[in-house]
Amino acid sequence: VDERELIEKYFLSQALQRDDVAVGIGDDAAVLTPPPGKQLVVTTDTLVEGVHFFSDADPAALGHKSLAVNLSDLAAMAAYPLWFTLSLTLPKVDPAWLKKFCDGMFALANRYRVALVGGNLARGPLNITVEAFGSVTPGTALLRSQAKIGDRVFVTGTLGDAALALQHRLGKLTLSDADARAVGERLHRPTPRIDAGMLVREFSSCAIDISDGLGLDLSRVLAASGVGATVALTRLPLSEVYRRQMPSVGIDGALAGGEDYELCFTVAPDKLSFLRDAVNRFDCPLTEIGEIVAGSGLTIKDADGNPVELKSRGFDHFAA
Ligand SMILES: [Mg+2]
Numbered sequence: 001v002d003e004r005e006l007i008e009k010y011f012l013s014q015a016l017q018r019d020d021v022a023v024g025i026g027d028d029a030a031v032l033t034p035p036p037g038k039q040l041v042v043t044t045d046t047l048v049e050g051v052h053f054f055s056d057a058d059p060a061a062l063g064h065k066s067l068a069v070n071l072s073d074l075a076a077m078a079a080y081p082l083w084f085t086l087s088l089t090l091p092k093v094d095p096a097w098l099k100k101f102c103d104g105m106f107a108l109a110n111r112y113r114v115a116l117v118g119g120n121l122a123r124g125p126l127n128i129t130v131e132a133f134g135s136v137t138p139g140t141a142l143l144r145s146q147a148k149i150g151d152r153v154f155v156t157g158t159l160g161d162a163a164l165a166l167q168h169r170l171g172k173l174t175l176s177d178a179d180a181r182a183v184g185e186r187l188h189r190p191t192p193r194i195d196a197g198m199l200v201r202e203f204s205s206c207a208i209d210i211s212d213g214l215g216l217d218l219s220r221v222l223a224a225s226g227v228g229a230t231v232a233l234t235r236l237p238l239s240e241v242y243r244r245q246m247p248s249v250g251i252d253g254a255l256a257g258g259e260d261y262e263l264c265f266t267v268a269p270d271k272l273s274f275l276r277d278a279v280n281r282f283d284c285p286l287t288e289i290g291e292i293v294a295g296s297g298l299t300i301k302d303a304d305g306n307p308v309e310l311k312s313r314g315f316d317h318f319a320a
Helices: 003-012 059-076 095-111 161-169 177-188 194-200 214-225 240-249 252-256 269-280
Strands: 021-023 039-048 080-090 115-123 127-136 152-156 206-210 228-232 262-267 286-293 297-301
Touching (some): 059 080, 059 095, 059 127, 059 177, 059 194, 059 206, 152 269, 161 240, 177 240, 194 262, 214 228, 214 252, 214 262, 214 297, 269 286
Antiparallel strands (some): 039 127, 080 127, 152 262, 152 286, 228 286
16 A cells, blocks of 8 residues: 555545635645635644553544644634644554544544645654644734733633543543543543634633643743733632542642643633623633733632642643
8 A cells, every 4th residue: 555545545535625725635735725814823733652642542532632632722813724734654554543543533624624635644653743724814813912910811611631531541540431431532532612712702812722731821821921810729610520539639630630622711801791691602611710910920729819839730841
């Protein structure tokens, strides 16, 4: 089987057709027609075996997640997803693996009508790199630098479920089968908050997606905006599974576990009424967890309002 046959069999046959793809998979490069008058938003993310996933990982989940983490970055910019490319390095050609990987990836791609327009196949240690392209109306992208003193801090969904799933996978936490399945879905098949990003754009100009832990990712917003924030531990949105595990795992997984792929965003006080309207017509929870303040850095407060020291703020690939 040569590269051409693999591409035709697994990638070309499933790729979604879009009118704005003048030339897609199969030439030296793709030719794409950006939506008139829009800005392009571009992001890339790599999943590496042994770093981001276990060697026995379900290929369908890997296909889903490799695209989902990129769509999550587009969501954090409030970008509308358009296209993506895939660079796949495989140790060997395993047709059953490839089929499942593509099924997982294209199921998510079709849900958001994002088209695979090109990529590369190579032999080597398993490595999955996706680059995703989206569009925004000029000036409407949500930026890390736009948090203002007095803004309230919000997050979508619930935090810490992926961290529980990882602890369970590592044998450090015992969960019922049902609970393990529920949090496993959050770790292996995160939902990119594309719809939330579109909604948040109506009343916010500042967001980030939580990939490395709320503590670390919110700190990135604070640094980019030149402000500080206080977050109330008791307000962190937790799933039922997480609440049941709280006595043994504590709150660290929700604050610093990472891989939540929820959005964290800020809302100015005069926009809060718009948000409250929106919450009622939206299926994903939007929870107020704190406030932007003068100064720098993140202060976490306990139920009595006293500052709490964190063991870790999140996951940094390059930290010593
Ligand atoms: Mg991100």
